Amino acid sequence: MRVLFGLVVALVCSVPAQAQSSRALDTFEDLTAWSADASTDVTSTLSSVPGHRGDALRLDYDFNGRSGYAFAARDLSFEVPENYEISFWVRGTGPTNTFEVKFTDASGENVHWRQTTRYAFPDGWTLFTIKKRQVAWAWGPKPDRTFRGAERVEFVVTAGEGGRGFIEIDDLSLRTLPPEPSVPPRPLVEATSAAGNAVAALSVDEDPLTAWVSAEGGEQALTLDLGYEREFGGLTLRWAIGQAASRYRVMASSDRRQWREIARVTDGDGGTDWLMTTEASARWLRLDLQQPLRPRDGSGQMGAGLGTSGPAQSVYGLTDLRVEPLAFGKDATAFLTAVAGQSRRGHYPRGIRWRAALLDPGRGGRRRRERPHLRGRGHRAEARRAVDRAVRAGQRPAGRLGGRPDRAGPDRGRPADPGGELGPRRLDAEGHGDGGGSTRRGIALWPV
CATH class of the missing domain: 2.60.120.430 (Galactose-binding lectin)
Incomplete structure (x- = not known):
């Protein structure tokens, strides 16, 4: 698995090609x-x-x-x-x-x-x-x-x-430039080689059960025609088990004659590679695959913790290649949020999202139905105890909490402040019970 902040050197399917003057x-x-x-x-x-x-x-x-x-x-x-x-x-x-x-x-x-x-x-x-x-x-x-x-x-x-x-x-x-289509067409793909019916088009068919497989290892290339000069924020590559590239680069071109490098991977380990290419644009993309995973390199994770290991082979296999929208690579926060959203819980920084529950210490930590308004922040030992009680009781979270704990409610799903403290927190809150009266309660937060 590889998460790569791409080189931001790019400045920037099938529709009829239009002349560009x-x-x-x-x-x-x-x-x-x-x-x-x-x-x-x-x-x-x-x-x-x-x-x-x-x-x-x-x-x-x-x-x-x-x-x-x-x-x-x-x-x-x-x-x-x-x-x-x-x-x-x-x-x-x-x-x-x-x-x-x-x-x-x-x-x-x-x-x-x-x-x-x-x-x-x-x-x-x-x-x-x-x-x-x-x-x-x-x-x-x-x-x-x-x-x-x-x-x-x-x-x-x-x-x-x-x-x-x-x-x-x-x-x-x-x-x-030609007008941009409302829906990007599926790219046309060609490869330097293919093993039998495992043709290049299978890398963009959005079917996880199919894959392009090269006929041999060594240096191979996979070229995509995006159909028009397309802007994008990154790429997602999902490798077939044991058939990933350990070293490759991504090239972009507007005319298929002059190419520029927009991303490079030198120690790939298989699974899913997320590549960030902020403000990139190209008509053609080319994967220059330089070295496949060797058997001793082990195996990566399919997705993020969603795959299984298998023996590495000296060929390349790509199950899915996706051109991501501009928002994917807008900045580091957007990129990590997108990657975390595609990954299994627990594989990325715990501060990205928080779970929140409104707890009543007088009721053994059971969650009430109030929607609290947060009033302050803290990091106390009782927060951990409240979380432990909530987990033992099998409580479900009241929602997702993002941003600074004192500025967001549990029903808001914004990314957390990367510079904030990680770990459970307890915050003061003001809720309204069934009788309409205002009561002070605590909110226990624990990271996803």
């Missing part, structure tokens, strides 16, 4: 149209430097110990199609700050942007992609807040940690 908005070979500016006490300068391809724009900034911003801007007129992405190459050095790409209309008063807080500029050229859904309304008097294009573009560094540094930008482009 790309327009260069600025190649930065000539910076005449560009200018640099900054807020009071902040300095900025503009220069031309070798870029990702040809020349690039470089913005040097120094916050001089102050807050504020520095930016490079130019007038640039363009309209966007129904579905699109705006992209450019970026690199830089300096402290972590906020990076903003602003799009302004002809009046200069209505602004859309893509704002990335706590952005650490990469030291190597990295593709920065802005999807249609990521262009947000910033401010302005115009009642229609739909982004349809711009007359001016700005690249802005706003003080977070401040300091001094530089950013370099190259190849700003606009790409037209």
Whole structure:
């Protein structure tokens, strides 16, 4: 079983493929149209430097110990199609700050942007992609807040940690994308080999009793055509027992010619692999399987504690490959919550969810019917005793409790604060009995 926070390098079934055109908005070979500016006490300068391809724009900034911003801007007129992405190459050095790409209309008063807080500029050229859904309304008097294009573009560094540094930008482009289907089609799959009738398509048929099995081990590849440029937040791979890959990587492409790595596993142990690929997009995905599990590697867990062990073989077998939605890999909390939701209870951090019961110590710890309102928090020995009594009595939990214990009720199912204490807790609560009177009771909480 492998839970992997994927490399967030991706920036981003069968429907008819549609042509995708790309327009260069600025190649930065000539910076005449560009200018640099900054807020009071902040300095900025503009220069031309070798870029990702040809020349690039470089913005040097120094916050001089102050807050504020520095930016490079130019007038640039363009309209966007129904579905699109705006992209450019970026690199830089300096402290972590906020990076903003602003799009302004002809009046200069209505602004859309893509704002990335706590952005650490990469030291190597990295593709920065802005999807249609990521262009947000910033401010302005115009009642229609739909982004349809711009007359001016700005690249802005706003003080977070401040300091001094530089950013370099190259190849700003606009790409037209086909409309996204309401329901993603099933991918088309091909493999470098297959054992008999265990063909590649069986890896995406959503049937746990079927699987793609390679004809041999060594280096093999499984390629998926998603049908369109699809955004996703991760992948879930369920390996056939004893036929997992111990070492592999996931590659993504928009044209099936240029591939980029979005995740890598180097010590897989079989079972289920959850791969987190935040804000990824691709038309094609390819699993480069490099090494199968060897017999001495043992066996993994099918699902999370749901499988059984079996002898490892030197071939690959994949029962299910699922492309997960963007929400799956939104952040670490969303990822772990999704993984825990697919796993057997007890296999993931106990603080993810809590069980709660309203207990009346005067009645031997039996649960009453009140719905308590939590009033404070604590971690006392009596909570453990109350839980023990409740468990011995065979009580069922009143519900699920998430978030900080003093801010959520037992009927709310939010993830718990990862930084909070683990273990049983007792909290004061106020409930209403059958007669309508308010009574003070304790709530015993124990982790799932």
